[in-house]
Amino acid sequence: xxxxxPTERNRQAVIKVRGLVNRFGTHVVHENLDLSLQRxxxxxIVGGSGTGKSVLLRSIVGLKRPNEGTVEVxxxxxxxxxxxxxxxxxxxxxVLFQRGALFSSLNLQENIALPxxxxxxxxxxxxxHLARVKLxxxxxxxxAALQFPESLSGGMVKRAALARALxxxxxILFLDEPTAGLDPIGAAAFDQLLVTLRDALGFSVFLxxxxxxxxxxxxxxxAVLSQKRVLVVDTIDKVAETDDEWIQDYFxxxxxxxxxxxxxxxxxxxxxxx
Numbered sequence: 142x143x144x145x146x147p148t149e150r151n152r153q154a155v156i157k158v159r160g161l162v163n164r165f166g167t168h169v170v171h172e173n174l175d176l177s178l179q180r181x182x183x184x185x186i187v188g189g190s191g192t193g194k195s196v197l198l199r200s201i202v203g204l205k206r207p208n209e210g211t212v213e214v215x216x217x218x219x220x221x222x223x224x225x226x227x228x229x230x231x232x233x234x235x236v237l238f239q240r241g242a243l244f245s246s247l248n249l250q251e252n253i254a255l256p257x258x259x260x261x262x263x264x265x266x267x268x269x270h271l272a273r274v275k276l277x278x279x280x281x282x283x284x285a286a287l288q289f290p291e292s293l294s295g296g297m298v299k300r301a302a303l304a305r306a307l308x309x310x311x312x313i314l315f316l317d318e319p320t321a322g323l324d325p326i327g328a329a330a331f332d333q334l335l336v337t338l339r340d341a342l343g344f345s346v347f348l349x350x351x352x353x354x355x356x357x358x359x360x361x362x363x364a365v366l367s368q369k370r371v372l373v374v375d376t377i378d379k380v381a382e383t384d385d386e387w388i389q390d391y392f393x394x395x396x397x398x399x400x401x402x403x404x405x406x407x408x409x410x411x412x413x414x415x
Contacts, residue, residue: 153180155215155313155345156201162209163196170196172369174210178313183339183346184374185356188366189387194349195317197366201347202234202315203227215312232260235306235344239318243290243302249276250286253305260309275304280334296327300334307338316348320355332358353392353400 156178163171170193178184186194199205201212203219212219217230243252253272257263263271273286279300290298299319306314319335320328332355339346348360356363356377364374365388373383381392381401391397 154178155180156347157213158197158201158210159213160210161197161200161207161212163193163200163205164208169369171200171207174366174370176364176371176374178345178347179362180345181339181343182361183335183348183359185360185363185377186347186349186366187351187356187363187391192366193369194366198315198317198347198349202236203231232309233312235309235311235314237299237302237306237314237316237319239321240298243298243305245290248287248289249281249293249301249304252290252301253308256305256308272304272308275307276301278307278338279304294327295322296324296331299323299327299331303331303334303338307342310342312344314344314346316346316350318350318352319348320350320352325354328352328354329358335359353397354403357400357404 154177156176158174158176161171161174161176162169170191174197176197186197188194196205200207201214206220214230215233217226219227219230222230243249244255247255250269250272253275254265254268257268257271258265261268273283276286277283281297281300281304285293285297285301290301293301303319306316316335320331323331335346336359338344348355350356360377362374363377363380365372365380365383365385367385367387372385373380373388377392380388381397383389392401
């Protein structure tokens with residue numbers, strides 16, 4: 142993958158999670174979990190079923206209040222803010238939920254214009270013009286603006302949801318299984334789009350996924366959740382070397398080997414074309 146070269150600026154952490162504890166009754170999901178997202182990077186979050194990947198995402202974006210620990214975003218500790226201050230920070234987030242979560246009663250233009258009208262207080266005409274710009278940015282044709290979600294393919298829904306997540310020009314993009322349900326070609330196109338937009342716009346990405354192809358194609362680092370904490374976080378090649386049964390099965394099983402071979406072949410072709 143072609144990624145931004147690390148600099149002192151983009152090594153700065155835009156998210157710092159420290160000592161995080163999440164419980165549901167007596168069930169402990171996270172215990173003393175630490176994790177950072179660096180400026181300008183795409184960080185992939187993986188782990189087995191029940192390790193709390195989506196719970197971690199919801200804790201950071203404010204949909205779940207942690208039982209203990211701190212979440213610092215863009216230099217501000219969220220649990221120290223009042224409701225209005227927190228709302229101002231959260232407007233710098235863009236979130237893409239697993240199934241897109243588009244409003245079925247609104248066309249794409251209206252879906253994307255909505256946060257611009259409600260949060261940026263733009264007039265409807267200006268908001269809908271910007272919505273069409275965002276749709277073009279994610280590679281959707283002009284006629285898609287007036288289509289409704291039910292008439293779209295899965296790939297178009299994901300692109301439209303990404304356009305809405307980008308509506309307010311966020312500093313941080315949160316993606317929950319963005320390629321789930323897509324065919325391999327559509328998933329690969331989405332991965333490439335994400336990297337291209339990150340390089341062009343400079344946002345940081347917190348990406349929950351189980352898709353090995355996405356990890357190899359798009360992520361600068363990978364964090365593995367296990368044993369109620371972050372077991373390891375590093376580049377994918379170093380993570381894959383970790384002496385852990387789940388990691389070895391995940392990265393070195395048939396799908397992991399196939400994803401690694403595909404990534405190696407793609408990198409070789411890209412290098413030869415340079």
